[in-house]
Amino acid sequence: MSGPSPYVRRRWLGKEIRRLRDEHGYSSEQLARAVGFARQQLSALENGKRGPDIDLIEGICVYLQVSAKRRGAIMAAATDGWATGWWMADEARIGHRQARYADLESGTKAISEYRLALVPGLLQTADYADARMRSDPARQSEAFDPVAAVAARTRRQKLLLSDAGPAYDLVLDESAVRYRAAEPSVVADQLRHIVDLCVAHAGRISVRILPSHPNIISYSAPRSAYSIYRYADQQATQAVAVETLTMDLVLTEPDDVEAYRQLHSRLRAASLEPAESVRILTAVAEQISPSKGAR
Numbered sequence: 001m002s003g004p005s006p007y008v009r010r011r012w013l014g015k016e017i018r019r020l021r022d023e024h025g026y027s028s029e030q031l032a033r034a035v036g037f038a039r040q041q042l043s044a045l046e047n048g049k050r051g052p053d054i055d056l057i058e059g060i061c062v063y064l065q066v067s068a069k070r071r072g073a074i075m076a077a078a079t080d081g082w083a084t085g086w087w088m089a090d091e092a093r094i095g096h097r098q099a100r101y102a103d104l105e106s107g108t109k110a111i112s113e114y115r116l117a118l119v120p121g122l123l124q125t126a127d128y129a130d131a132r133m134r135s136d137p138a139r140q141s142e143a144f145d146p147v148a149a150v151a152a153r154t155r156r157q158k159l160l161l162s163d164a165g166p167a168y169d170l171v172l173d174e175s176a177v178r179y180r181a182a183e184p185s186v187v188a189d190q191l192r193h194i195v196d197l198c199v200a201h202a203g204r205i206s207v208r209i210l211p212s213h214p215n216i217i218s219y220s221a222p223r224s225a226y227s228i229y230r231y232a233d234q235q236a237t238q239a240v241a242v243e244t245l246t247m248d249l250v251l252t253e254p255d256d257v258e259a260y261r262q263l264h265s266r267l268r269a270a271s272l273e274p275a276e277s278v279r280i281l282t283a284v285a286e287q288i289s290p291s292k293g294a295r
Contacts, residue, residue, distance in 0.1 A: 004107035004233040007100065009080035010048035011252045012237055016074055017060065018046050024064055035059035052081045073234060080233070087152065092143035094152040097248055102156055104229055104241055104250070108166040112228040112264050114210075116173045118181055119190055120227075121153050122160050123170070123197060123207075128190040129153045131182035139246070161201065166230075168205045171267045172277075174212045177284050188289035191281045198278055208271035209280055222267065228260055 021031050032042040037056050045052050057078050061071045087094065087102035094102075101121065105111065113120050119128060133146040160168060180187055198207055225243040230236070238257045242249040251257060272280070285291075 003083050004080055004231045004237065005104050005229070005239070006050075006081050006083045006085065006106070007048070007103045007250070008229070008231065008237055008239045008252060009077045009083075009233070010050070010052060011239075011250070012235065013052055013057075013074065013077040013081055014046040014048040015252070016077070017042075017057070020060065020064055020066065031060065031063075035063050048081075050081075052078045054078055054082075076234065086155070090148055090152065092141060093145040093148040095140065095144055095149055098149060098152055100248060100250075101227070101241065102152065104227070104239060105156060105159070105166075107231050107233065108229050109232040110167045110169070110230040111160075112169045112171075112261075113226070114171045114173070114222055114264060114267060115176050115225045116222070117176050117179055117225075119172070119176060119194070120170060120225075122157055122168070123194055124153055124157070125186075125190050125193045126150050126154055127186045128182055131186055135181075160205075161197070165204075169264075169268075170205075170207045171210050171264065171271050172207055173210045177209060177281065180288070185289045188285040188291075191285040191288075192291075195278050195281050195285075198274065206274045207277050207281070208268060208274060209277040210267060210271045222263060226260055226264075228257070228264060 021028065024031075026034070028042050028046070029039050032039040035056065036059065037053070041053055041056055045056060054075075057074060060066075061074060066074065085103055085106055087099040091099040098121065105122070111122070113122075118132065121129065124132070129150045130146060133149050159165060177191065182190070194207055197205055227241045227243075229239045229241070231238070238252070238254075238261075240251040240257050240260045242251065242260075251260075271277070
């Protein structure tokens with residue numbers, strides 16, 4: 001789907017409903033009772049649960065006499081929140097975390113990422129993705145299917161590379177380039193794949209390597225991998241996904257997003273330029289597993 005992330009739109013909608021309620025001085029119990037709905041339904045709406053209740057939202061807008069412009073934005077977000085993405089049908093098979101990332105990537109006009117130890121899913125080859133998917137089976141559910149998961153990553157990459165795809169900016173820690181996260185030939189092919197993407201999509205896809213000894217005296221080092229999303233919706237919504245071992249934290253508050261935007265800007269400044277990064281990726285690939293012509 002090309003519409004904005006249903007998850008992020010539901011988050012925005014929930015925050016906007018809470019803001020409306022606070023502006024008019026209502027508790028959740030009072031407002032729910034006033035529009036004839038259970039408090040639990042209003043709480044689910046404000047917490048961004050799947051499938052926002054359109055009748056409830058309409059009732060709130062009418063009761064609080066919301067302006068036409070604001071009401072239009074609220075109802076549009078409610079409609080977006082109901083959207084069904086391709087990842088939903090196979091969520092258990094492709095992994096709940098990957099499904100969330102596919103959701104977050106939907107409708108973006110720009111994605112900025114930092115990766116500490118591994119190549120990000122959006123740029124992975126099928127072989128590299130398969131190796132990583134099978135690396136920690138204990139953390140996957142019984143329904144998880146590595147073949148379906150790899151196919152989903154391939155689909156996400158195709159959407160990124162499509163004519164309507166977003167601008168993509170990656171800061172890749174040098175450790176992610178040096179680590180042997182799969183068999184040598186697989187890692188080498190993965191690095192060459194990144195080079196090919198940078199060359200074929202120059203100007204829209206850029207990769208910068210953060211060297212092992214950058215100068216970060218004047219700012220905090222990143223604690224973990226993250227992704228920053230900018231959407232093409234009317235509100236120019238933004239979100240950040242912060243990766244941890246067991247879950248991903250999705251942040252949508254402007255101050256949280258801005259902190260990561262500033263961090264990313266500083267990491268870019270400390271990183272090598274794209275042309276030098278491509279040269280290093282090519283050289284490391286040859287060191288790991290020389291191409292056939294070099295043997």
